[in-house]
Amino acid sequence: MTQALRNPPKKDPVARSRQPTRPPGIRSRSALGLTAAAAEGRFELQQCAECGTVQYPPREVCVHCLSEHLPWKPVSPLGKLLVSTTLHHSNDLYFRERLPWRVGTVHMQAGPSVVAHVHGDLADGDDVRLALKLDRSGQAVMLALPIRNTPHMEDDKILRETACDPKFRRALVTDGKSAVGMAVTQALLDAGAAEVFLGDPQLWRKEPAFETLAADPRIKVVPLDVTDTDSLERAAGEYGGKVEILVNTADMEREGGLLHAKDVNTARNLFDINVLGMMRLAHAFGPAMCARAADGTRNAVAWVNVLSIYAQMNLPARAVWSATKAAALSLAQGLRAEMRPSGVRVLNVFPGPLDHEWEQLTPPPRVAPKAVAQAIVGALKDGLEEVYVGDVAKEFRVRLTENPKGLERELGA
The missing domain is CATH 3.40.50.720 (NAD(P)-binding Rossmann-like Domain)
Incomplete structure (x- = not known):
């Protein structure tokens, strides 16, 4: 269960502020469709207009029938967390400063399997709901969240990194x-x-x-x-x-x-x-x-x-x-x-x-x-x-x- 965030003490006035870092922000033009949806709080993926296959990651042509007609449509965010792991080492400076960090694979009811950042209140095998969120580089990332809200879930480190919650600010x-x-x-x-x-x-x-x-x-x-x-x-x-x-x-x-x-x-x-x-x-x-x-x-x-x-x-x-x-x-x-x-x-x-x-x-x-x-x-x-x-x-x-x-x-x- 997520631990409730505590009101931080006053900062030492002579302590140096940590320099801002960003997660990797390079995305293809197709993947920016995820960013557009995340910016407005929608959950959308490409869905082939010819065969109906839901695409992930975003593509130029359908993975099933090679059609080029892949409009963005709302799809079910529900799925199952197949397996997760906790990272204790990263070569990327942004994640290195925030370790440990949890990631996992989610099989969506809509079809594809995705790699997502995993909320701390989830266990392997749990039913989850996926959400598209903007990370600190301004790009969309997948988050696996509990189906129902849990106590203090908004205080989870991964959620707080993708939000701007006014709490204690x-x-x-x-x-x-x-x-x-x-x-x-x-x-x-x-x-x-x-x-x-x-x-x-x-x-x-x-x-x-x-x-x-x-x-x-x-x-x-x-x-x-x-x-x-x-x-x-x-x-x-x-x-x-x-x-x-x-x-x-x-x-x-x-x-x-x-x-x-x-x-x-x-x-x-x-x-x-x-x-x-x-x-x-x-x-x-x-x-x-x-x-x-x-x-x-x-x-x-x-x-x-x-x-x-x-x-x-x-x-x-x-x-x-x-x-x-x-x-x-x-x-x-x-x-x-x-x-x-x-x-x-x-x-x-x-x-x-x-x-x-x-x-x-x-x-x-x-x-x-x-x-x-x-x-x-x-x-x-x-x-x-x-x-x-x-x-x-x-x-x-x-x-x-x-x-x-x-x-x-x-x-x-």
């Missing part, structure tokens, strides 16, 4: 006075976060709900304005070495299309918060997080961007705001590539229309801030890179694959 929420920011803060505390640094971008504005939340002893209010480089540098100088999870909830949303909205100042403010704000945050907090990505139990693990589904398809009624979200998404993808060598995961969150003051005239369904917060915590625990929140976002996700031009026309109408 310290987080920074950039805009703690927004509805989403307050909901995320409470969700992180409920998930076991040791401490939350709660950004206050407007010290002069009193918010009763914010004051009530800030009374929790696990919360430290931090003056933090993403439009002010000096504010970010002061916050990073004091707290940058303690942040293991950063959640960027800063957002400015305004109505208006493009042709008749001639207020360039509003557009400039939108870009200043939604796009340049992320750049300033990355400059201030990114290097320290990357340097602490292998720092024991309290290592830096995740950077979260709360974007919008309209980052992927412009909403003409809010054309400029949608453009800022698209630009922020592009920056986030660049940030992900730069942070990947350290193992820090960049999670992009795409909610549908939010249930807050700037969406009062938007018809249902709208997404409650609490739902966004719960989705973020769930995605951190699962180690995801992309999460879609709400019915609108999930529908758009499908339609962007099937008929993006049709979606564009409907939004424009």
